[in-house]
Amino acid sequence: GQQVMQIPQYQHVQEGEDFTTYCNSSTTLSNIQWYKQRPGGHPVFLIQLVKSGEVKKQKRLTFQFGEAKKNSSLHITATQTTDVGTYFCAAPGSQGNLIFGKGTKLSVKP
Amino acid sequence: EADIYQTPRYLVIGTGKKITLECSQTMGHDKMYWYQQDPGMELHLIHYSYGVNSTEKGDLSSESTVSRIRTEHFPLTLESARPSHTSQYLCASDFSAGTSPINEQFFGPGTRLTVL
Numbered sequence: 001g002q003q004v005m006q007i008p009q010y011q012h013v014q015e016g017e018d019f020t021t022y023c024n025s026s027t028t029l030s031n032i033q034w035y036k037q038r039p040g041g042h043p044v045f046l047i048q049l050v051k052s053g054e055v056k057k058q059k060r061l062t063f064q065f066g067e068a069k070k071n072s073s074l075h076i077t078a079t080q081t082t083d084v085g086t087y088f089c090a091a092p093g094s095q096g097n098l099i100f101g102k103g104t105k106l107s108v109k110p
Numbered sequence: 111e112a113d114i115y116q117t118p119r120y121l122v123i124g125t126g127k128k129i130t131l132e133c134s135q136t137m138g139h140d141k142m143y144w145y146q147q148d149p150g151m152e153l154h155l156i157h158y159s160y161g162v163n164s165t166e167k168g169d170l171s172s173e174s175t176v177s178r179i180r181t182e183h184f185p186l187t188l189e190s191a192r193p194s195h196t197s198q199y200l201c202a203s204d205f206s207a208g209t210s211p212i213n214e215q216f217f218g219p220g221t222r223l224t225v226l
Contacts, residue, residue, distance in 0.1 A: 031212075033212075033214060035215075037150070039149075039150065040149075041219075042200055042217040042218065042219055042220050043153070043200070043202075043215075043217050044217070045214040045215065045216070048213075048214060086150050088153065090215075092212045095158075095166065096141070096160070096206060096212060097143065097155060097158055097168070097212070098143075098155075098212055098215060100152070100153045102151075102152045103150075103151070103152060103153075105150055
């Protein structure tokens with residue numbers, strides 16, 4: 001079935017360091033979404049990318065959608081302890097559902 | 111803040127009990143979903159619904175069942191709970207209709223189930 005591969009599974013950084021998570025698909029995607037789940041919480045929508053090569057920024061977060069619309073990345077500049085959590089990418093499935101990546105768990109050491 | 115609610119938030123029960131996890135949304139969304147997730151781990155889709163009287167099984171085999179009699183309500187039932195059902199159950203909904211490209215999903219706060 002359709003899969004969305006996400007790496008790395010875990011990332012431990014020192015506060016102030018940058019962080020990037022990557023999402024890849026073997027098929028062209030109509031769009032890709034990113035979610036953040038804080039420890040003990042539920043996933044919360046961050047952004048949706050639709051256009052080839054699209055780049056969107058939210059403060060210290062930069063989201064990119066590849067030119068071929070098969071990959072995406074989320075980059076956080078100068079991480080803070082509030083960035084801790086699991087970041088998921090998600091793409092539309094064939095049944096109108098969302099296919100989630102396995103997530104990247106970010107921990108930040110103060 | 112999304113208007114999607116789950117009850118109970120926490121549940122500890124014994125093996126063999128029948129339980130129903132409630133999920134309601136007041137946004138008028140047609141599509142609703144149930145995910146099973148161990149804390150901070152992968153989200154597994156177990157059921158979804160396109161609308162009233164529609165229910166579909168997800169990617170992860172589950173011994174649970176769902177119903178969709180009203181647009182706003184999507185309960186999940188376990189007929190006989192087992193320790194292997196211990197997990198977090200997340201309900202979600204979105205605007206999209208049928209198999210059309212999806213919009214953002216709104217998640218409920220989750221139910222943490224422990225089966226002893």
